[in-house]
Amino acid sequence: MIKRRIAELLTTAINEAQSRRALPAMSIPDLGIDHPPQRELGDYASSVAMRIARAARMNPRDIAATIASLIPPSREIARVETAPPGFINLYLDDSWVAEQVETILREGIGYGSGVLPGKRIQVEYVSANPTGPLHAGHGRGAVFGDTLANILAFAGHDVQREYYVNDAGAQVRLFGATLLARYQQALGHDVPLPADGYAGAYMQTLAAEIVEEYGDRFLALPQDEAQQELASIGMEKVLAWIRGDLHDLRIHFDRWFHERELFEDGQLQEALAKLREAGVLDEREGALWFASTALGEDKDNVIIRSNGIPTYFATDIAYHYDKFLRRKFDEVIDVWGADHHGHVSRMKAVVSALGIDPDRLVVALSQLVTLKRGGEVVRLSKRTGDIVTLREVIDEVGADACRFFFIQRSPDSQMDFDLELAKEQSDKNPVYYVQYAHARIASILRLAEERAIDWSAGEVALLRSEAEQNLIRKLITFPEVIETAALNRAPQGLPAYALALAGEFHSFYRVCRVVSDDAALSAARLKLVASVKTVLANALRLMGMTAPDRMVRTDE
RNA sequence: GCCCCUGUAGCUCAGUGGAUCAGAGCGUCUGACUUCGGAUCAGAAGGCCGCGGGUUCGAGUCCUGCCGGGGGCGCCA
Numbered sequence: 206m207i208k209r210r211i212a213e214l215l216t217t218a219i220n221e222a223q224s225r226r227a228l229p230a231m232s233i234p235d236l237g238i239d240h241p242p243q244r245e246l247g248d249y250a251s252s253v254a255m256r257i258a259r260a261a262r263m264n265p266r267d268i269a270a271t272i273a274s275l276i277p278p279s280r281e282i283a284r285v286e287t288a289p290p291g292f293i294n295l296y297l298d299d300s301w302v303a304e305q306v307e308t309i310l311r312e313g314i315g316y317g318s319g320v321l322p323g324k325r326i327q328v329e330y331v332s333a334n335p336t337g338p339l340h341a342g343h344g345r346g347a348v349f350g351d352t353l354a355n356i357l358a359f360a361g362h363d364v365q366r367e368y369y370v371n372d373a374g375a376q377v378r379l380f381g382a383t384l385l386a387r388y389q390q391a392l393g394h395d396v397p398l399p400a401d402g403y404a405g406a407y408m409q410t411l412a413a414e415i416v417e418e419y420g421d422r423f424l425a426l427p428q429d430e431a432q433q434e435l436a437s438i439g440m441e442k443v444l445a446w447i448r449g450d451l452h453d454l455r456i457h458f459d460r461w462f463h464e465r466e467l468f469e470d471g472q473l474q475e476a477l478a479k480l481r482e483a484g485v486l487d488e489r490e491g492a493l494w495f496a497s498t499a500l501g502e503d504k505d506n507v508i509i510r511s512n513g514i515p516t517y518f519a520t521d522i523a524y525h526y527d528k529f530l531r532r533k534f535d536e537v538i539d540v541w542g543a544d545h546h547g548h549v550s551r552m553k554a555v556v557s558a559l560g561i562d563p564d565r566l567v568v569a570l571s572q573l574v575t576l577k578r579g580g581e582v583v584r585l586s587k588r589t590g591d592i593v594t595l596r597e598v599i600d601e602v603g604a605d606a607c608r609f610f611f612i613q614r615s616p617d618s619q620m621d622f623d624l625e626l627a628k629e630q631s632d633k634n635p636v637y638y639v640q641y642a643h644a645r646i647a648s649i650l651r652l653a654e655e656r657a658i659d660w661s662a663g664e665v666a667l668l669r670s671e672a673e674q675n676l677i678r679k680l681i682t683f684p685e686v687i688e689t690a691a692l693n694r695a696p697q698g699l700p701a702y703a704l705a706l707a708g709e710f711h712s713f714y715r716v717c718r719v720v721s722d723d724a725a726l727s728a729a730r731l732k733l734v735a736s737v738k739t740v741l742a743n744a745l746r747l748m749g750m751t752a753p754d755r756m757v758r759t760d761e
Numbered sequence: 762g763c764c765c766c767u768g769u770a771g772c773u774c775a776g777u778g779g780a781u782c783a784g785a786g787c788g789u790c791u792g793a794c795u796u797c798g799g800a801u802c803a804g805a806a807g808g809c810c811g812c813g814g815g816u817u818c819g820a821g822u823c824c825u826g827c828c829g830g831g832g833g834c835g836c837c838a
Contacts, residue, residue, distance in 0.1 A: 235777095242780060252779055255818065265818075290818065292780065334838070376838060401837095492836055503763070503834085510836040517838045546765045547833045572766060573831065613786095614774065617766060619831060621773065626787090633800080635786060641800050649797050693777070701775060704785075715793090715802045734797095758800070 206320060206684040210281055211249050211295060212236055218275040219253070227271045229261050240682075247286065247294030248678060254291040265291025297678070303668045305681050309736040317684040317743060319361040321691055326362045327528060328354040330540035331451065332369040335440040336380040337405055339450050339595040341622060342542060346571040347595075348611040348749070350540040351456045352696040353569075355747045360691035365534070366458045369524065372440055373464040374517060379403070381436030385428070387412035388435060392421050405592065411439050450595050454604050455749045467523040473515065476526035476559065477508070483558045495522075500554045521548075522555050529561050538567045538694065540616075546570050569694060571616040577623040593624075602627040605750045609636040612748060613700045635704055639745065640753055642707035646738040647754035649719050653731055658720065663728030672716040673733060679709045683740050687747075696748075703744040710737050 215236050222228040237252035254269035261268060269287040276285050276295075283298040309316050330350025333343050351366070358364040371377075383402035390396060391412045398404070415423075415438060423431045451457070467473060480486050480495070487496040491511030495518070498505055508519045528537045541548070549570070553563040576583045576593050583593050599607055601624050610627065613635070614620045627634070653660060668677065683702070690698040719730045742752040 237779075239777085239779075242782065246780075250780085252819095255779075258818075288780075290780080371838070374838070490836085494836095507836045512836080514836085516836065520838095543766065543832055545833085545838090548838095549765080570766075575831095618774075619767070623773085626773085633787065637800050638786090641798080645798055645801085652797055689777070695777090697775075701785080708785095711801055712803090714797085718797070720797050756798085756800070 206688070207281060207297070207681055208238055208249065208685050210279075211238055211251075214276050214279060214282065214295075215251055215253065215272065215293070217277055218272045221275045222271050225275075227275075228257075228263075228268065231257065231260055233257065241292075241294060244675075246288065246292075248297040249295045251293045251295075252291070254287075254293060258291065269293045299669055299674055300666060302674055302677050302681070303665045305677055306665045306668065306732050306736045309680060309739055310732060313739055314743060314746070316739060317687045318359045320684050320688045321360045321362065323361045323363050324535040325365075325533070326357055326536045326538065327365045327367055327532070327534045328357070328538045328540065329367045329369055329528075330354075331447075331456075332371070333447065334371045334376055335443045335447065336376055336403060337443065338407055338446050338592075340592045341576045341595055341598050342571075342574045344454070344595040344598060344607065345574050345611045345616070345620075346540050346542060347451060347454060347456055348608050349569065349571055349616050349696060350538075351454075352608070352612045352699070352748055353538070353540075353694055355749065356687060356690050356696055356699065359747055360687050362691075365460065367460045367462050368458045370444070370461055370463045373468070374520070377436050377440070378432065380439060381432035383408055384411060384415075384435040384439045385423070385432050388415060388423060388431075391416045392424065394424075411442055414442065415439070446596075450599065453599050454595075454608065462524075464520055464524075467520055467527065472527045472531065473519060473523035475530075476522050479526070479530075479559050480522070480555070483560070485558045495551065495555065497551050497554050500558070502551055502554055506551055518548075518551070521552060525552065525556055525566070526559060529556065529565070530559065534565075536565050536567065538569060540569045540571060543570045543572045567694060569616055572619045575619065575621045577621055578625055598622075598624065605640070606634055606636045608749050609634075609639075609700055612696045615695070615697050635700070636750065637756070639700075639703045639707045639741065640751070641756060642710045643738060643741045643745065643752045644754060644756045645714065646710070646734045646741075649734055650731070650738070651754075652720055653727075656720070658724075658727065658731070660728035660731035663730075663732040664725060665729055665732055667726055667729040668733055670717065672713040673730070676709050676713045676733065676737065679706050680736060680740050683743070699744055699748055703741065703748070706737070706741060706744070710734075710741075 215238070216233070219228065219233055223230055233253065234256050235253075237256055238249055239252070241247050241250045254265040254272065258265040258268060266287065266289060269291045273285045273287050273293050276282070281298060281301050283296045285296070286294045288294055328350055331339070331343060331347045333339055339347070354364050354366050379399065379401065380403060382399045386396050386398045386402065387408045391409070415435065419438075423435060426434065477486065477493075485496050485500065486508070487494040487505065492507050493509035494505045495508050496505055506518050507516050508522065509515050525537070528534055539552075549568045552568070553566055556566045557563040576598075578593075602610075606627060610622060668674070683706075686698050686702045690696055717730060719734055720727050745752040
């Protein structure tokens with residue numbers, strides 16, 4: 206990665222300056238390497254001189270000049286300049302830039318990968334209760350988690366994707382009770398729904414399906430037994446829906462971890478033993494508490510109720526014990542809905558009390574999605590039954606647009622998603638802008654093939670015009686984009702990059718004829734567009750989107 | 762009351778403490794192919810980055826106080 210190379214060169218220069226006593230001996234902070242706001246100021250710039258000026262008791266301009274003069278000559282850098290108030294500007298060498306086309310073609314789908322040392326990272330996402338269909342908000346977390354996992358894996362980590370299936374606990378009993386009522390109703394019995402039951406119409410769908418497949422056999426069972434059986438059957442059906450939705454969003458998990466596994470294998474007991482050892486448990490009022498006030502939390506939390514039944518918090522303790530101490534992940538990323546944020550600090554406190562560095566647990570909260578239809582806000586509530594399901598969103602706007610829209614926004618911001626708008630403006634949809642660039646290149650390559658042009662010996666050194674150079678310079682920042690997105694756990698850098706690259710290509714396309722009478726130049730440019738296609742495809746693949754070779758308008 | 766997220770162009774939103782940093786897309790307005798895909802390109806208009814202090818050589822970015830929006834504070838999950 207060229208950015209790393211530049212860091213090496215700067216470090217070499219700084220060390221040299223220090224050994225010549227042109228700079229005082231001191232530790233050097235982050236070199237502050239970035240892209241200048243304008244092309245004229247170079248391809249990369251470092252603000253290190255200003256960062257160390259105070260400690261060095263020197264004028265930043267002088268420091269910059271000293272460092273710049275000691276940067277060793279290299280193939281990558283054509284020249285170095287300084288600019289007030291102390292920037293060091295580096296200009297890439299055009300020939301070296303042109304050669305990068307060959308690098309990209311050689312590395313292909315691996316270009317940009319492996320930029321970080323691998324850790325074992327688990328990303329747990331979606332994890333919606335199997336008591337109802339996924340809604341749009343789940344979709345956001347799903348796409349965020351999945352794309353993040355893609356990026357982390359591509360960057361070089363060993364990533365495991367997991368869905369936590371909440372198939373034990375109070376909501377299951379309520380689900381079963383509701384389903385039984387619906388089942389009885391479907392068979393002509395006039396029974397009321399339980400208070401706070403699941404009101405969604407899908408419960409009737411489930412009941413009807415069960416009547417269809419099993420007949421009235423559950424009527425004869427004792428109520429408890431009937432509820433249990435129905436809950437189990439119903440959850441399997443809901444899980445099948447969920448899997449179907451996720452499949453259509455191209456999301457696949459390595460493991461579906463069931464809550465009940467935590468009770469079958471003693472994780473909770475072991476975790477509690479550890480916590481007891483750490484002295485953070487407290488028994489009072491017949492219940493077992495996590496004494497988190499002593500750890501700086503604003504209140505204690507019940508782990509085991511006075512009736513002996515563990516809380517949701519208890520299972521999460523056991524679950525994280527399992528993640529860290531049994532499965533030994535270096536890092537665990539939990540993607541939760543924003544409504545769980547109150548749970549974050551006590552979960553971290555637990556992890557810490559288990560003897561694990563709490564920074565190894567990263568909780569990403571995905572904020573609310575306000576779904577709109579023609580400007581009208583649609584409320585998302587599982588209870589009212591008036592929900593827009595993820596299924597509807599996928600069917601309306603398609604998986605590609607759905608994914609692109611969700612990851613374009615930082616998970617920290619609430620977002621509006623207007624289905625009508627997304628549908629109406631599908632032509633103007635940014636997703637098509639990127640895909641169109643890819644399809645356009647595919648078309649050019651088809652033309653070359655039709656004309657039997659062999660461009661394998663193309664001489665990339667011919668790629669020296671401004672449009673060509675700009676395009677390649679954009680290409681070679683791809684590995685940096687991956688690194689930044691992976692380090693910051695911020696996938697939204699990827700769609701932004703894809704748009705910028707597509708834009709650079711479209712501009713290039715206007716100015717530079719690819720297949721022309723000039724055979725040598727044609728061959729070079731075919732290599733260039735092929736490399737653009739490679740990088741676009743890499744970006745789209747990481748975003749979980751298709752990279753079409755042809756696009757057909759269907760709306761005209 | 763306490764905690765978390767948030768406030769940037771008419772709209773939806775990007776912006777690791779760096780320089781023309783006021784950005785993109787949509788919307789509005791002007792232009793552009795007899796050759797590779799016009800789902801394109803070139804350009805214009807549009808802004809006290811919610812408000813006030815502070816830290817810094819440098820603040821949309823960090824701290825703090827207000828104001829506005831959303832969410833959370835159960836022996837629910």
